[in-house]
Amino acid sequence: MIVSTQQLLSLPTMSIFRCILPTIAKGRGWRGFATGFPSDTIAELNKEMESIFGESPSSSPLGSSPAQQQVQPTAAPREAQPGLTHVDRSGQAKMVDVSPKLDSERVAIASCRVLLGEKAFNLVASNQIAKGDVLTVAKIAGITGAKQTSHLIPLCHNINLSHVRVDLTLNEDDSSVVIEGEATTIGKTGVEMEAMTAVAIAGLTVYDMCKAASKDISITDICLQHKSGGKSGRWSRN
Numbered sequence: 001m002i003v004s005t006q007q008l009l010s011l012p013t014m015s016i017f018r019c020i021l022p023t024i025a026k027g028r029g030w031r032g033f034a035t036g037f038p039s040d041t042i043a044e045l046n047k048e049m050e051s052i053f054g055e056s057p058s059s060s061p062l063g064s065s066p067a068q069q070q071v072q073p074t075a076a077p078r079e080a081q082p083g084l085t086h087v088d089r090s091g092q093a094k095m096v097d098v099s100p101k102l103d104s105e106r107v108a109i110a111s112c113r114v115l116l117g118e119k120a121f122n123l124v125a126s127n128q129i130a131k132g133d134v135l136t137v138a139k140i141a142g143i144t145g146a147k148q149t150s151h152l153i154p155l156c157h158n159i160n161l162s163h164v165r166v167d168l169t170l171n172e173d174d175s176s177v178v179i180e181g182e183a184t185t186i187g188k189t190g191v192e193m194e195a196m197t198a199v200a201i202a203g204l205t206v207y208d209m210c211k212a213a214s215k216d217i218s219i220t221d222i223c224l225q226h227k228s229g230g231k232s233g234r235w236s237r238n
Contacts, residue, residue, distance in 0.1 A: 145201025
């Protein structure tokens with residue numbers, strides 16, 4: 001049965017489908033019509049379907065191509081950020097278990113500066129501080145402090161130190177004492193805290209030895225300068 005375009009468009013929507021569905025070629029989908037439906041007829045049908053359903057021909061069953069699903073871009077994976085090793089999943093403080101780690105030689109160097117002021121600096125330089133030899137006493141205090149790190153810092157491991165060095169140098173440019181400390185071990189964890197504890201204790205000792213001469217002394221710039229060994233390898237501030 002051949003139906004004209006005018007007759008087809010005058011039919012209700014369901015009647016349209018009943019008329020055209022039998023003429024669709026099997027296996028060719030909505031685009032395969034019998035010769036009784038030329039292209040201009042299909043175009044008119046598409047326009048009528050759009051006016052009825054409010055859809056464009058491409059999204060209607062009589063469209064020339066099926067609607068394509070939009071592909072959402074995949075977000076790039078974020079790099080893992082280092083976490084706090086002394087905090088467990090519940091947020092409680094913990095001591096790190098280092099037993100799975102391998103022993104390696106570990107070295108750390110730290111430094112700090114004690115600003116004495118001109119008066120106290122001159123007394124230290126001339127060894128006229130009432131308590132005695134400031135630099136020697138501070139040196140011994142720094143070495144002792146490095147060996148006591150695990151007693152002072154609660155979650156530090158008790159490390160068998162192979163070597164501790166503490167050097168104090170007078171700097172006339174700013175009337176200061178520059179302190180450098182180095183700690184060495186062969187073990188499963190680093191000695192950064194031991195090196196920083198050494199310079200901190202040495203700096204405090206300088207203050208204690210000189211506080212009678214000046215209350216305007218300050219300890220500044222306690223920091224790690226270098227470390228080597230372990231999983232993270234070598235690191236230097238400069």
